[in-house]
Amino acid sequence: MSNPYSPGAGLRPPELAGRDDDITAFETLLARAEAGRPSQSMVLTGLRGVGKTVLLNDLANRARHRDWIVAQIEARSDPDAAGTAFRAMVSRSLNQSLRQVTGSWGVGERLRAALATFKSFSIRTDPTGGLSLGIDIDPLRGRADSGSLEMDLSELAFDLGSSAAGLGAGVVVLIDEMQELARDELSAVCTAAHESGQRTVPFYVVGAGLPSLPGLLAEARSYAEQLFAYQPIGPLDRADAGTAVVRPAASHDVAWEEAAVAAVVDASAGYPYFLQEHAKAAWDYAPGPGITLADATVGLQVGRDKLDFGFFASSWNRATPTERAYLRAMAADGDGPASSGEVARRLGKTSVQQVGPVRANLIHKGLIYAPEHGLVAYTVPGMAAFIGRQVD
Ligand SMILES: Nc1ncnc2c1ncn2[C@@H]1O[C@H](COP(=O)(O)OP(=O)(O)O)[C@@H](O)[C@H]1O
Ligand SMILES: [Mg+2]
The missing domain is CATH 3.40.50.300 (P-loop containing nucleotide triphosphate hydrolases)
Structure with missing residues (x-):
């Protein structure tokens, strides 16, 4: 509560x-x-x-x-x-x-x-x-x-x-x-x-x-x-991410073990949404009085499930099967931008034009964007790893 x-x-x-x-x-x-x-x-x-x-x-x-x-x-x-x-x-x-x-x-x-x-x-x-x-x-x-x-x-x-x-x-x-x-x-x-x-x-x-x-x-x-x-507006650096985790607990007189904070910050890569989800799960699991590394470790699993079924799913579920195949083909590059030509090749196409409409729809839905001409990237951090966890 x-x-x-x-x-x-x-x-x-x-x-x-x-x-x-x-x-x-x-x-x-x-x-x-x-x-x-x-x-x-x-x-x-x-x-x-x-x-x-x-x-x-x-x-x-x-x-x-x-x-x-x-x-x-x-x-x-x-x-x-x-x-x-x-x-x-x-x-x-x-x-x-x-x-x-x-x-x-x-x-x-x-x-x-x-x-x-x-x-x-x-x-x-x-x-x-x-x-x-x-x-x-x-x-x-x-x-x-x-x-x-x-x-x-x-x-x-x-x-x-x-x-x-x-x-x-x-x-x-x-x-x-x-x-x-x-x-x-x-x-x-x-x-x-x-x-x-x-x-x-x-x-x-x-x-x-x-x-x-x-x-x-x-x-x-x-x-x-x-x-x-x-x-x-980017992910928080380590110090700020730590503050985002520790300070709200401190005002309830709940202390985080340093290693527990580090685990949450690492797993979140400083992304605020992930920090909130993981910190919340660790708090819920911790028997108290403080939050230990063991609590955080369990929290990370629960937090990740919550993210998969909430944060990530809200994007993934809006993609059609063809669009998901495109998103999947991008995942070989991790979260870094992928070349649209290379993505087309991975999908077995001989030219980018053949997947142009899929790419355009994904951009229109706000699921990907073009950081530069000829490149595509996810608008959701951690998307590549999420896709790796999905079996279609
Ligand atoms: N500076 C911050 N410090 C800690 N938590 C934050 C910070 N900014 C956002 N959050 C948390 O991150 C989540 C996403 O924030 P939101 O503003 O909806 O992101 P966006 O609009 O960029 O998608 C929320 O749960 C929010 O409480
Ligand atoms: Mg917003």
Whole structure:
């Protein structure tokens, strides 16, 4: 019942270890904006389970504590709802934040204009006004309601940002799984951030996504590379991984044997999801009072089963038999990138084109990505070893 560890997508860890630099970078962005100084927007990239979502949540809370206008969304690739879904998500999330902010700021003249723009932006997707509920202001016709996401988002960014600036704050839109946005949505986001930056209006985007995201942004807008500060989010180093394991227990007066910590850190290769799962299993198995190497050793087996049936299965189960064969053919290279030509050969094909569609589907599903032209890699750490454990 008192087990402090939290394996699971987006579940807040008891100790957010090793992310001080990223947090400082964001705090600097906030402080600079409040002083009227511009910064680049940010993009966090990394493999699944590395801790992007929980970091993004932490950053969002920091902005909220400073009374910023904060919108937080998780992008979903949904071809039926392209464009409108994005606008609706942004509206819903902004609505919540604006209601909170007006609670602490009051609706002065400055905010009134921005709220009117927000209302016309949201009414464009939801004419009944459900997405701007509780904001009792007439929409400003002709502002952010053209129907072009790019124009509307930029106008909204400008109006909200200018109002927030007048109150010593700013606007930040945090987008998780950003690689799922359609190309025109990515362009719209870039344009809004770019134009605000040029006019020194405090509107920022913080995106999180797979390592494919920088490439997608560059395809959407040639200036994306300068627009964003790209921060790779990787596995924790040994010291931080150890802290992630030891500290949550210490606050319950439970001590880990040094060798037990080392075993968990080694088996996890510093990946936060694995650390949480293994540490949790060791805690559950340990009769107490402390956690010994023997407890950890049993915990690692239980933890690995949990990962196989949870973390890994959630990716594996989304692949068709043909796609699994492709993933399997990649596994000869371990977790390192594989050459797509070599993978095709392993599958008995004479050209990469013959497996092109399978490869494209796997990329589309976010199971693999292309770190460089002609290479493919898993988006899930430890995938090669997992595949080795599967008998089809
Ligand atoms: N810095 C960290 N220290 C310790 N545990 C972490 C850290 N970041 C993430 N975790 C844990 O790792 C798991 C995956 O985190 P999540 O943010 O969902 O990863 P991602 O979004 O990159 O797939 C969660 O169980 C979370 O509690
Ligand atoms: Mg995530």
